[in-house]
Amino acid sequence: MESLSPSLKLLLSMKLSLERGESLRQGLQVYLSADADELTVVVAQWLALREQGVATAKIKNSLKSQYRRVLLEVMDRGLRGEAILPILNTLEVEIIQACTEELERRTTILPMKALVPLLLLQFPALAILFLAPLFSELLKSI
Numbered sequence: 001m002e003s004l005s006p007s008l009k010l011l012l013s014m015k016l017s018l019e020r021g022e023s024l025r026q027g028l029q030v031y032l033s034a035d036a037d038e039l040t041v042v043v044a045q046w047l048a049l050r051e052q053g054v055a056t057a058k059i060k061n062s063l064k065s066q067y068r069r070v071l072l073e074v075m076d077r078g079l080r081g082e083a084i085l086p087i088l089n090t091l092e093v094e095i096i097q098a099c100t101e102e103l104e105r106r107t108t109i110l111p112m113k114a115l116v117p118l119l120l121l122q123f124p125a126l127a128i129l130f131l132a133p134l135f136s137e138l139l140k141s142i
Contacts (some may be wrong), residue, residue: 005095005099006037006038006040007068007095008092008096008099009031009037009039010031010043010071011071011088011092011095013027013030013031014027014028014075014078015085015089015092018084018085018088019085024075024078024084025079028043028047028075032044032047039068042059042062042063042068043072046059046072050076056072056076059072060072060073067091067094067095071091074091
């Protein structure tokens with residue numbers, strides 16, 4: 001799961017733990033003990049502040065992705081005792097769709113980015129190759 005989006009990785013981890021019959025808190029502990037990424041650090045800080053009774057709105061608002069913010073809000077509801085598995089299922093579909101759209105957007109830009117080395121490195125070399133005989137003939141005639 002190392003190539004997954006961090007928010008999708010967290011969501012799948014939470015969903016798997018709930019489907020196994022474990023508590024959300026146990027699922028969070030398993031997620032936090034697994035591979036660390038940028039979201040793992042934020043979730044650890046969020047959970048520590050939440051357990052201390054401190055407001056976590058500052059951490060939620062610092063997240064760039066709306067999906068990460070919503071995921072933390074859903075986990076907050078789950079830790080308060082609400083049923084969140086149907087919400088996680090809906091959120092999973094939305095995050096997968098957003099990831100697919102991001103991949104499509106990046107793959108449409110990729111050919112343009114691949115042209116940059118061609119224009120900057122190969123085109124001048126080819127121009128020199130084709131124009132060198134012309135310049136040598138021009139120098140011979142002068």
